[in-house]
Amino acid sequence: MLITRRHLPRRTFLRGMGATVAVPLLDAMTPAFAQGPAPTPRIGFIYFPHGAIMAQWTPDTTGRGFALKETLQPLAPYHDRLSIVSGLHHRAADSTAVHSLSPTTWLSGVRPKPTQGVDAFAGVTADQVAAAAIGQETMLPSMELATEDHSGLIGACDRDYGCIYMNTLSWRTPTSPLPMEINPRKVFERMFGQGGTAEARLVRQHEDRSILDALLGEATDLQHTLGAHDRAKLELYLESVREIERRLERGESQAARNADLEIPEAPPGIPFVYEEHVGLMFDLLALAYEADITRVFTFMMAREISNRTYPQVDVSEGHHAVSHHANRPEKMAMNTRIQRYHVGLFSKFLARIDATPDGDGSLLDHSILLYGSNMSNSNAHDHFPLPNVVVGGANGRHRGGQHVKAEDHTPMSNLLVALLQKIDAPIETLGDSTGTIAEI
Secondary structure, eight states, X not given: OOOOOOOOOSSOEEEETTEEEEOOOOGGGSOTTSOXXXXXXXXXXXXXXXXXXXXGTXXXXXBSSOOOOGGGGGGGGGGGGEEEEEEEEOGXXXXXXXXXXXXXXXXXXXXXXXXXXXXXXXXXXXXXXXXXXHSTTSSSSOXXXXXXXXXXXXXXXXXXXXXXXTSOXXXXXXXXXXXXXXXXXXXXXXXXXXOOSHHHHHHHHHHOSOGGGGTHHHHHHHHHTSOHHHHHHHHHHHHHHHHHHHHHHHHHHHHHHTTTSOOTTOOTTOOSSXXXXXXXXXXXHHHHHHXXXXXXXXXXXXXXXXXXXXXXXXXXXXXXXHHOOTTOHHHHHHHHXXXXXXXXXXXXXXXXXXXXXXXXXXXXXXXXXXXXXXXXXXXXXXXXXXXXXXXXXXXXXXXXXXXXXXXXXXXXXXXXXXXHHHTTOOOSOOTTOOSOOTTO
16 A cells, blocks of 8 residues: 655744744644644633622532533633532632732742842743743743733732733743733734834834735745645644734724823733723734644633723723722622623634634644633632632543532642643642642
């Protein structure tokens, strides 16, 4: 029997004009008669601020067969692939400085050093443990994204703990916080190269409206060597890159049309519409997963003390102000609407990666994602019980379809250890962990 199938290495790139684009996992990357490469593990951490209305988050029953409460209803299509883990507590965040401590302790379980200066000292975060374990073969060991930075909240940080602790979820070392990028164009260019400065980006914007123009020739040559299925898959992938580029350009055009609006420090390339901004960031993360540009990310959907309004769900008051609901039913209802809206945006990301083939499954099948907050009752500013949901197949290692009730005040870090072990990160403890959550 004559075997003519060409075997491509998993890390196959298209190159042109200084840009480098990794291609997705194709059938041709599997040797003839081989079972194929092991699925690539991926992990992500998505944070929302100001806690949750826990009565609309935590299911009434434990184990399997539970019903999703109102806030998590947008995750219904993924019921069998999610675990709600309740009963967890982050003691490292217990303080009067809750807004500064919540982000920086969420993935570390370590109380940072009190300081308003540059001598910050915190704990290595779970995402960076993951990056050391599974991110070293990718172009970007990890990605850190957000939708808001400190520019609109100068001085709005907690006593004793400076803004450095509020501005990121990710710490590579105890003294090395990683900045979170809010500009989708900068994220795109970090992924695909070209334009390291504002001047260079402007030149690129005028001279090369699509980064793919320089790559299409090589892509065409590659397609000639592929079977029909791989050609179709590569074309779909390239079209998704084109769509990201088109959306970036639309966002910048919108910013130019609204240049007379008084929007403080809105960098070019950031859409004015929040849903478009979040969606674009999630699309970039999906693309980074698909192209194996990164396997690890953190995404802060909104910042602590954010006073963003959400007219999309009929909330005209600022989020932080509304979060201090004083147990008033109307304000609690507004909080629930905001929280469900955020979950809905996350659900769209899940749909995108669930629809993206990856080896013998989808990107969602081979990923494990933590969606949650490091605050429970925003009115009380407490950290027990924390809202957490784990979604994804984790290469068949996440059971899903269950509500796991841990013993009250179990360290949140136990869940982080469990997630890291799902991707074979060599870790037994993290921060104040006392074990793991074996049930997920």
